[in-house]
Amino acid sequence: GENVEQHPSTLSVQEGDSAVIKCTYSDSASNYFPWYKQELGKGPQLIIDIRSNVGEKKDQRIAVTLNKTAKHFSLHITETQPEDSAVYFCAASPTTTSGTYKYIFGTGTRLKVLA
Amino acid sequence: DSGVTQTPKHLITATGQRVTLRCSPRSGDLSVYWYQQSLDQGLQFLIQYYNGEERAKGNILERFSAQQFPDLHSELNLSSLELGDSALYFCASSVGLAGDPNEQFFGPGTRLTVL
Numbered sequence: 001g002e003n004v005e006q007h008p009s010t011l012s013v014q015e016g017d018s019a020v021i022k023c024t025y026s027d028s029a030s031n032y033f034p035w036y037k038q039e040l041g042k043g044p045q046l047i048i049d050i051r052s053n054v055g056e057k058k059d060q061r062i063a064v065t066l067n068k069t070a071k072h073f074s075l076h077i078t079e080t081q082p083e084d085s086a087v088y089f090c091a092a093s094p095t096t097t098s099g100t101y102k103y104i105f106g107t108g109t110r111l112k113v114l115a
Numbered sequence: 116d117s118g119v120t121q122t123p124k125h126l127i128t129a130t131g132q133r134v135t136l137r138c139s140p141r142s143g144d145l146s147v148y149w150y151q152q153s154l155d156q157g158l159q160f161l162i163q164y165y166n167g168e169e170r171a172k173g174n175i176l177e178r179f180s181a182q183q184f185p186d187l188h189s190e191l192n193l194s195s196l197e198l199g200d201s202a203l204y205f206c207a208s209s210v211g212l213a214g215d216p217n218e219q220f221f222g223p224g225t226r227l228t229v230l
Binding site: 034 | 117119148156157158159160163164171173191207217218219220221222223224
């Protein structure tokens with residue numbers, strides 16, 4: 001069935017270092033891949049997304065890469081800062097039989113940026 | 116602030132009871148999604164409504180139901196509550212054009228505790 005695997009489940013990095021979170025999806029019909037950041041006590045917030053017709057997208061310190069052949073996509077955060085500490089979720093969006101779509105989320109990565 | 120509102124923020128109830136969670140989408144958004152987030156787990160998609168009609172179902176229990184009203188607000192009804200239903204329940208909304216995944220904006224969530 002539809003599944004998104006996310007690794008690692010926890011990640012600790014020193015401030016200023018880079019962080020990489022990887023996801024693998026199973027449904028080849030997925031064509032939209034958002035990344036969400038969830039801070040404690042808040043709802044998830046979109047930080048970057050990529051569509052299947054693009055291999056890479058960058059927004060300041062955040063970048064996402066997509067390998068459709070391998071069904072892999074990754075989040076890269078450079079020059080990490082303490083405020084980057086949060087739980088990050090990847091998601092894949094396959095089309096449903098009704099012609100709409102839904103998100104299948106990964107299990108999350110708890111990122112800790114150590115000052 | 117995503118523009119999505121959820122009430123109540125917290126809900127404490129007993130096993131066997133029934134509760135209703137409410138969500139108001141962002142202005143102009145036609146799609147509403149409900150997700151369940153259990154402790155240290157990812158976001159499980161429950162159900163989607165688009166302009167008042169159910170469009171997609173995920174892992175939603177038969178004891179749970181939802182609806183979207185003409186003013187586009189949505190309610191998630193949870194009945195015969197069990198201890199395992201304790202979780203954060205998120206509502207998200209999007210413009211919801213069929214066939215074209217759009218960003219989902221998440222509300223702050225309702226924390227349900229079943230005692």
